[in-house]
Amino acid sequence: MAYGPLRTHFTSRKRITIDAGLCVGCKLCMRCCPLGKVIGYDADARRAYVDDALVCGGCGACLRICPANAVHMEEELVKGALSPRMVLVIAPGQHRATP
Numbered sequence: 001m002a003y004g005p006l007r008t009h010f011t012s013r014k015r016i017t018i019d020a021g022l023c024v025g026c027k028l029c030m031r032c033c034p035l036g037k038v039i040g041y042d043a044d045a046r047r048a049y050v051d052d053a054l055v056c057g058g059c060g061a062c063l064r065i066c067p068a069n070a071v072h073m074e075e076e077l078v079k080g081a082l083s084p085r086m087v088l089v090i091a092p093g094q095h096r097a098t099p
């Protein structure tokens with residue numbers, strides 16, 4: 001099978017972080033998220049946590065609704081190749097491959 005030349009492109013992607021020290025466990029962020037899978041809840045610690053940051057669409061609803069200012073948004077540079085189906089996420093101290 002023949003492949004054309006790989007074309008590399010850069011883009012940015014937003015993702016959230018949750019400061020467990022500030023979170024008061026109200027779950028408002030989970031309830032307002034339109035994607036539903038991004039934020040989890042630790043019942044023992046009574047704190048929200050980021051379950052799957054790669055699913056986050058970056059809409060910012062959880063930031064705006066959080067009463068404790070515990071949700072923060074990071075923007076990371078993403079280097080992607082159109083083929084094969086893999087993106088390399090470049091962030092300080094992190095390297096992650098996604099399907």
Ligand code: SF4
Pocket residue numbers: 016032033034035036038039055056057058059060061062063
């Ligand atoms: S930024 Fe939007 S999509 Fe991402 S976790 Fe918050 S509410 Fe969900």
Ligand code: SF4
Pocket residue numbers: 018022023024025026027028029030047048065066067068069070071
């Ligand atoms: S909205 Fe803020 S305080 Fe409430 S669970 Fe989410 S991160 Fe914690």
